[in-house]
Amino acid sequence: xxxxxxxxxxxxxxxxxxxxxxxxxxxxxxxxxxxxxxxxxxxxxxxxxxxxxxxxxxxxxxxxxxxxxxxxxxxxxxxxxxxxxxxxxxxxxxxxxxxxxxxxxxxxxxxxxxxxxxxxxxxxxxxxxxxxxxxxxxxxxxxxxxxxxxxxxxxx
Amino acid sequence: xxxxxxxxxxxxxxxxxxxxxxxxxxxxxxxxxxxxxxxxxxxxxxxxxxxxxxxxxxxxxxxxxxxxxxxxxxxxxxxxxxxxxxxxxxxxxxxxxxxxxxxxxxxxxxxxxxxxxxxxxxxxxxxxxxxxxxxxxxxxxxxxxxxxxxxxxxxxxxxxxxxxxxxxxxxxxxxxxxxxxxxxxxxxxxxxxxxxx
Ligand SMILES: [Cu+2]
Numbered sequence: 514x515x516x517x518x519x520x521x522x523x524x525x526x527x528x529x530x531x532x533x534x535x536x537x538x539x540x541x542x543x544x545x546x547x548x549x550x551x552x553x554x555x556x557x558x559x560x561x562x563x564x565x566x567x568x569x570x571x572x573x574x575x576x577x578x579x580x581x582x583x584x585x586x587x588x589x590x591x592x593x594x595x596x597x598x599x600x601x602x603x604x605x606x607x608x609x610x611x612x613x614x615x616x617x618x619x620x621x622x623x624x625x626x627x628x629x630x631x632x633x634x635x636x637x638x639x640x641x642x643x644x645x646x647x648x649x650x651x652x653x654x655x656x657x658x659x660x661x662x663x664x665x666x667x668x669x
Numbered sequence: 670x671x672x673x674x675x676x677x678x679x680x681x682x683x684x685x686x687x688x689x690x691x692x693x694x695x696x697x698x699x700x701x702x703x704x705x706x707x708x709x710x711x712x713x714x715x716x717x718x719x720x721x722x723x724x725x726x727x728x729x730x731x732x733x734x735x736x737x738x739x740x741x742x743x744x745x746x747x748x749x750x751x752x753x754x755x756x757x758x759x760x761x762x763x764x765x766x767x768x769x770x771x772x773x774x775x776x777x778x779x780x781x782x783x784x785x786x787x788x789x790x791x792x793x794x795x796x797x798x799x800x801x802x803x804x805x806x807x808x809x810x811x812x813x814x815x816x817x818x819x820x821x822x823x824x825x826x827x828x829x830x831x832x833x834x835x836x837x838x839x840x841x842x843x844x845x846x847x848x849x850x851x852x853x854x855x856x857x858x859x860x861x862x863x864x865x866x
Contacts, residue, residue, distance in 0.1 A: 553742025
């Protein structure tokens with residue numbers, strides 16, 4: 514099943530720059546069990562011009578960070594990154610085994626089928642920022658490994 | 670070279686060739702073969718219901734052990750989902766496979782959280798926990814690495830993402846890397862069930 518979600522773009526500036534073209538495809542959040550305080554959000558992001566994802570927010574969690582997951586000698590390491598590059602025209606995947614938006618200190622259990630609002634802040638090369646609001650549905654905790662669509666993207 | 674030494678080498682070679690011919694072909698596995706390595710000899714922890722568990726409880730089953738924590742958005746649910754898939758591929762033999770999740774974050778992974786977490790995957794999965802010091806000992810006995818990493822006001826855990834597979838007699842046999850697909854693991858488990866006696 515392949516769903517396409519067009520994100521609503523709320524520009525901070527009154528005049529919306531011509532490059533403000535960021536689309537979010539297939540966003541989802543992994544559901545949690547009661548008392549589980551953290552989870553991840555996944556999606557594909559595509560910016561028409563070179564930009565960076567610099568911030569993420571959600572009313573569902575007190576702290577939201579952009580995380581990179583790496584395996585070193587089969588040890589899983591997860592770290593907050595200050596920003597995620599969005600090269601022009603490329604689909605950047607946030608998916609298990611790579612990047613995710615980490616939702617920490619969840620205010621409530623995220624149940625399957627819940628919709629988690631997210632706001633992404635994307636910064637263009639000129640330093641201008643735009644906010645993208647989207648709704649990410651919660652998929653079951655046991656959501657299996659996903660088949661890759663698109664090439665894995667490496668940040669530089 | 671002294672001739673007695675040469676004779677010894679020849680003898681060793683001959684013994685090796687004989688052994689290679691007479692022994693039934695050793696089973697081949699997709700995962701790393703750990704036969705002979707003694708990990709987790711002293712595994713004794715509580716399950717989510719407060720019952721003390723050891724590997725001996727699972728005699729007759731292939732046991733797959735994974736170390737993780739429930740606040741993990743990524744590899745841990747992926748490893749458990751994969752175990753669900755493996756059981757699905759085993760068909761009738763699914764009842765001869767026991768998945769065991771050992772938390773490396775006992776401070777946050779209370780029995781309640783662990784119980785709910787296992788139920789979200791498979792009610793037959795067992796989650797084990799122990800106080801911090803004991804958890805460290807057990808991880809060490811598996812050569813498993815983990816550490817707390819602060820992030821914001823909270824923390825996350827780095828940890829080994831390997832799954833360890835014990836045969837039905839309770840011997841460690843395999844180390845499964847985190848990215849091995851379920852069909853290869855199911856094949857290995859079938860091999861273990863067929864060749865262990
Ligand atoms: Cu994370």
